[in-house]
Amino acid sequence: MTAIRLRNVTLRRGGRVVLDALDLDLAERRIGLIGANGSGKSSLVRLFNGLLAADEGEVEVHGLKASEKASELPRKVGFIFQNPDHQIIFPTVAEEVAFSLEQSGLPRREALKAAVPALARFGREHWAERPVHALSEGEKQFLCIIAVLVMEPAVVVLDEPFSSLDLITRRRLEGLIATLPQQVITIAHELDAFSVYDRVLWLDGGRVRLDGAPGEVVGAYRDWAEAQAAEQALPGDTLLEARP
Numbered sequence: 001m002t003a004i005r006l007r008n009v010t011l012r013r014g015g016r017v018v019l020d021a022l023d024l025d026l027a028e029r030r031i032g033l034i035g036a037n038g039s040g041k042s043s044l045v046r047l048f049n050g051l052l053a054a055d056e057g058e059v060e061v062h063g064l065k066a067s068e069k070a071s072e073l074p075r076k077v078g079f080i081f082q083n084p085d086h087q088i089i090f091p092t093v094a095e096e097v098a099f100s101l102e103q104s105g106l107p108r109r110e111a112l113k114a115a116v117p118a119l120a121r122f123g124r125e126h127w128a129e130r131p132v133h134a135l136s137e138g139e140k141q142f143l144c145i146i147a148v149l150v151m152e153p154a155v156v157v158l159d160e161p162f163s164s165l166d167l168i169t170r171r172r173l174e175g176l177i178a179t180l181p182q183q184v185i186t187i188a189h190e191l192d193a194f195s196v197y198d199r200v201l202w203l204d205g206g207r208v209r210l211d212g213a214p215g216e217v218v219g220a221y222r223d224w225a226e227a228q229a230a231e232q233a234l235p236g237d238t239l240l241e242a243r244p
């Protein structure tokens with residue numbers, strides 16, 4: 001079964017067309033989404049878990065139509081945002097994980113009890129009582145991933161997860177992503193991360209400009225981006241270049 005299916009999906013935000021009549025079948029286990037700022041990447045993945053609703057067309061996730069079952073989508077599609085501080089609500093790690101367990105149906109008291117074993121599954125039971133603010137950026141990101149995974153979603157979406165991570169933490173996160181049994185859809189500007197992916201889509205102005213194997217799509221996007229940058233070089237850059 002195709003995990004995510006879009007038929008003629010158009011999305012408008014602030015009166016502008018942000019996604020333009022998209023037809024997509026997303027079935028591969030590892031899918032990358034690339035494109036310039038404002039090309040519609042975040043808007044697209046927000047359709048998958050009901051954070052945004054299409055103005056036209058239909059989004060279907062594991063057989064659930066977004067137009068009919070939007071409230072059930074967050075349980076199918078787990079979302080990890082760029083900034084962990086936008087995701088984390090509670091003061092301690094255990095409370096944050098307990099909240100996720102509550103979202104997936106456990107009563108509050110049981111959820112609090114189940115939080116430590118859930119953390120143990122990821123080798124982080126010793127984090128349980130830690131205040132979230134005492135975690136490093138990478139640790140917070142990892143907590144967000146744990147909080148999403150305990151809900152056992154069918155699809156995991158990561159929207160620019162690497163942008164505030166140092167290279168070591170980033171490689172660890174990539175390693176963790178590689179072990180996930182779920183379908184993973186990752187938005188990133190760190191293009192080398194996609195070399196192990198099954199498929200990469202390049203979004204441009206709300207349309208798919210190229211869709212295929214990572215080498216091909218990333219290469220074409222890189223060439224295009226470099227050409228754009230050269231064309232739109234700022235006056236200051238020209239001055240710098242002219243220096244002996």
Ligand SMILES: Nc1ncnc2c1ncn2[C@@H]1O[C@H](COP(=O)(O)OP(=O)(O)O)[C@@H](O)[C@H]1O
Pocket residue numbers: 013014018035036037038039040041042043044
């Ligand atoms: N809250 C919003 N209200 C109105 N327009 C928005 C909002 N968020 C994003 N947009 C617009 O939607 C377009 C796509 O944005 P986005 O999906 O965030 O792109 P990307 O993730 O590729 O940078 C942009 O033109 C952006 O200005």
Ligand SMILES: [Mg+2]
Pocket residue numbers: 041042043159
């Ligand atoms: Mg974005």
